[in-house]
Amino acid sequence: MxxxxxxxxxxxxxxxxxxxxxxxxxxxxxxxxxxxxxxxxxxxxxxxxxxxxxxxxxxxxxxxxxxxxxxxxxxxxxxxxxxxxxxxxxxxxxxxxxxxxxxxxxxxxxxxxxxxxxMFLAFAHGEPKSRYSLTHVETTAKRDANGYRLDGAKAVVLGGDCADRLIVSARTAGKTSDREGLSLFVVERGAPGLKIRGYPTVDGTRAAEVTLEGVRVPSSALLGPEGGAFPFIQQTIDRGIAALCSEAVGNMQALNEVTLDYLKTRTQFGVPIGSFQVLQHHMVDMYIAHEQAKSMAILAADRADSTDAQARTKAISAAKVQIGRSGRFIGQWAIQLHGGIGTTMEYNAGHYFKRLTTIDRTFGDADFHLTRFATAT
Structure with a gap:
């Protein structure tokens, strides 16, 4: 490569x-x-x-x-x-x-x-009971003479509170957890029956709870084939994970730099605390964790658009596992090395750690993706 x-x-x-x-x-x-x-x-x-x-x-x-x-x-x-x-x-x-x-x-x-x-867009796919499952969709889309009627609820829709259009997944056929029977629809903000409740997440970004009660959309709102949306959903989430991996790498690097600078300037016993060997060792370990995450993020970016779903899924999950582990390690040690100032709202270290923690939980945490990697077929 x-x-x-x-x-x-x-x-x-x-x-x-x-x-x-x-x-x-x-x-x-x-x-x-x-x-x-x-x-x-x-x-x-x-x-x-x-x-x-x-x-x-x-x-x-x-x-x-x-x-x-x-x-x-x-x-x-x-x-x-x-x-x-x-x-x-x-x-x-x-x-x-x-x-x-x-x-x-x-x-x-x-x-x-x-x-x-x-235009702002948002992908409304996750639901209150779905957790990390991509196939668990209870929202329904029933065809009528004028198009489709959508009913259901979506949870933690990233960017949903400002979206001009929502891309909503709904079941047009099959059982709740079937891969087949899923469809996608473009829904305009302000459509009758569409309710959006926005809120800030722990890291400062925004999300929304979305409720659809008899939302009617024309047939032209259907995105992709009716009942055949799962491959598009799967690849889109994989791409989203790869994007989060790249973002996390930049976050980790900045947090390492902030921590190193603090070790060079904070003094104790008349010398910079960065002169203490044990703290230097922790800083080296944080650097290694970042490099490991960076390597896996590069792999995820390379495989994000692969049409081989199995190979893509394994690579993306492997990257997400390493990102989660490296993010936790770097974040925890950054706070430890900063001491009390690292947890204050006025200092940036804690905010970096919040974002890394949110990234780990988004679209499946490290434990989930370790299982996904092991069972991918």
Missing amino acids: DFSLSDTQQMLRDTAARLIRERYGFEERAKILASEEGFSRKMWATFAELGLLGVEIPEEHGGIGGTFQDLAIVLEAFGRGMVVEPFIPTVVLGAGLIRAAGSEAQKSELLPRVAEGG
Whole structure:
């Protein structure tokens, strides 16, 4: 595998890194979190101007036609800044689904608006009783003379409170946990019977509980084949996991840097505490944990768009296991090495650890993916 960056990838890395360094510092992020929406539409417009929202979107739909590896570079930089804008819900999950399963009409309508920053998307798939299962869907879609009627509930919909369109999974046939019979529908915000209750999560990002009570959508709202959506759902979640892995790598690197800087400046007994050998050993272990996570994140990014579902699933789960373990190790030792200041809201170390903890739990924790890896067939 060639790990060197192309000219385009180098440009993306430099652009995203400079944006985070110059305009998305910890204090600026705190102001964004304190705003009414909990994210910045102005910053979102900046992402669009720099072409970051259209990295994977084809050129004919207003993007730059890049690969997932290109997107992973941006996500790693965003991890360093703990970006709270709904980038993964809109760009990776939402736009990725439309690009993979949508008709030409749907792509032409929605993808350009995402690339230009004029539309937020969210993938409403998880349900109150589904936990990490991708097949457990109780929401139903019943066909009628005018299209479909959707009824059900979705839980912890990432970016759901600001989404202009929801991509909703619903069962058009089969039993609750069958792979067959799942369908996807594009539902407009404000549709009669659609209720969205947004809230902040522990790491500062946003999610929503979504209720559908007799929501009617036209036949044109169907995304992909009726009853055959599971392969698209599975790959979309795998891509979401790969995206989280890349973000986590940037987060870990930034947390290591913050911790190392603290060890160099905090003094005790008249010397920097970083001069104590035992603390140096812990710092080395944290560095190794980051490097292990980075290697697996690269593998996940490489396999994210593979059409071999079994190979993709095993690689993605393996990466998620390492990300979870490395994130916990680095986060816990960062707090230990900082002492009390590491747990304060005014200092960034605890916020990095919160994000790493949330990433570990999103789309399946390390224990879940270890089992998934072992049983993948």
